[in-house]
Amino acid sequence: MASPLAALGVGTPILAAPMAGGPSTPALVTAAARANGLGFLAGGYKTADALAEQITQVRREGVNFGVNLFAPGPLPIATEAFRRYARAIAPTAQAYDIDVQAAEIVEDDDHWSDKIDLLLSEPVPVVSFTFGIPEAAVIASLRAAGTLVVQTVTSPAEARLAADAGAEVLAVQASAAGGHSGTLTPQRIPASIPLTHLLGEVRQAVSLPLVAAGGLATPPGVAGALRAGAAAVMVGTVLLRADEAGTSLPHKAALADPARRQTVVTRAFTGRPARALRNHFTDHYTHIAPTGYPALHHLTSPMRKAAAAAGDPERINLWAGTGHGHATAEPAAQILQRLASRL
Structure with missing residues (x-):
């Protein structure tokens, strides 16, 4: 080397x-x-x-x-853009009794x-x-x-x-x-x-x-x-x-699932572009997710943790590169x- x-x-x-x-x-x-x-x-x-x-x-x-x-x-986010996105994802987060609309903007380092x-x-x-x-x-x-x-x-x-x-x-x-x-x-x-x-x-x-x-x-x-x-x-x-x-068990299972072959680049989970396997969350929110890191990371984190604990792959960030099938x-x-x- x-x-x-x-x-x-x-x-x-x-x-x-x-x-x-x-x-x-x-x-x-x-x-x-x-x-x-x-x-x-x-x-x-x-x-x-x-x-x-x-x-x-x-x-x-x-x-x-x-x-x-x-x-x-x-990537600081405007308050209104943050609130708009929180309202949009609220129905999905509510599946785990998480009130994202009450979340405060967190901009840490x-x-x-x-x-x-x-x-x-x-x-x-x-x-x-x-x-x-x-x-x-x-x-x-x-x-x-x-x-x-x-x-x-x-x-x-x-x-x-x-x-x-x-x-x-x-x-x-x-x-x-x-x-x-x-x-x-x-x-x-x-x-x-x-x-x-x-x-x-x-x-x-x-x-x-x-x-x-x-x-x-x-x-x-x-x-x-x-x-x-x-x-x-x-x-x-x-x-x-x-x-x-x-890696969480639902993430590992998703990587092994032959039905999950497509990846997308999305800001939906964290406000920064990241490549992940398609799931419910990316399909519904990629097109409206604003830039805003780490604010969006902190906003969606409680939902993602709850979903991972429940074995739910549709509300977690299934990070995966294009070679994930290997x-x-x-x-x-x-x-x-x-x-x-x-x-």
């Missing part, structure tokens, strides 16, 4: 992507490392204390790992400062960022602490900004990726550009090592991304059904080894 990732002792250029909200567990991160790859803990939606606990668990295993944070990139303080006081091998590019001083401080800094980008323009801010590696995310797009301009749905083409465009813009992400779920896909110039690939959706993943229920190491079989 190309430097500087090689210094982490990664023998196979396949990384386990951070998947916030439950799927990325210490066990999954450890399994990726023991398969000669690298896994990322998902710091999104966690307090600094909760993240610290997971870091401690992985450190006990004696493996290298990364941590991903949502960098501040807020996901405990940003506390998490940065944690990662500076107890440095980890790798930190990656998505949703925004941190201030250059933050990146410089992490690098000075011995941490490799990776920035998620979705275009050549974003790649140049990340390089200027001091990022050392770029995770190049194509629109085929499951879950949230890392785009810095979430007011616009990212263009549907094949990953290999996007890698070429970014390579022309910057000289940093690239990690390819988005829709990679087969051995030929992984090999193709590496041939296109990536130093490594990052996979997420294909690991959602892995034994070590913390997700399998088996140990993560077997999945990762299969993906590396053409290398």
Whole structure:
């Protein structure tokens, strides 16, 4: 694997992507490392204390790992747009006795400062960022602490900004990726550009090592991304059904359901564009959902948690990339080894 990732002792250029909200567990991160790859803990939606606990668990295993944070990139929402959307989704949320119309607008930064303080006081091998590019001083401080800094980008323009801010590696995310797009301009749905083409465009813009992400779920896909110039690939959706993943049971079942073959890019759950399997919620609310993150995330979160607990896949965010049909229920190491079989 190309430097500087090689210094982490990664023998196979396949990384386990951070998947916030439950799927990325210490066990999954450890399994990726023991398969000669690298896994990322998902710091999104966690307090600094909760993240610290997971870091401690992985450190006990004696493996290298990364941590991903949502960098501040807020999308404030107008009160009337928020209230209008709350009224629209109220009948669906009411199925779980949740009164979304009484919800207050929450515009937080996901405990940003506390998490940065944690990662500076107890440095980890790798930190990656998505949703925004941190201030250059933050990146410089992490690098000075011995941490490799990776920035998620979705275009050549974003790649140049990340390089200027001091990022050392770029995770190049194509629109085929499951879950949230890392785009810095979430007011616009990212263009549907094949990953290999996007890698070429970014390579022309910057000289940093690239990690390819988005829709990679087969051995030929992984090999193709590496041939296109990536130093490594990052996979997420294909690991959602892995034994070590913390994916909810209805989400795992939906991924295995042959009737659910189509994904859509939607703002309906969080106010940011994200790719998910179609369900009742995406069908009814994608076309009217406003931009507004994290306000819409907090608005729909109680409903999604209740639906997941009830085994209801129609009211939860079934994040999935275009390669979701290749997700399998088996140990993560077997999945990762299969993906590396053409290398």
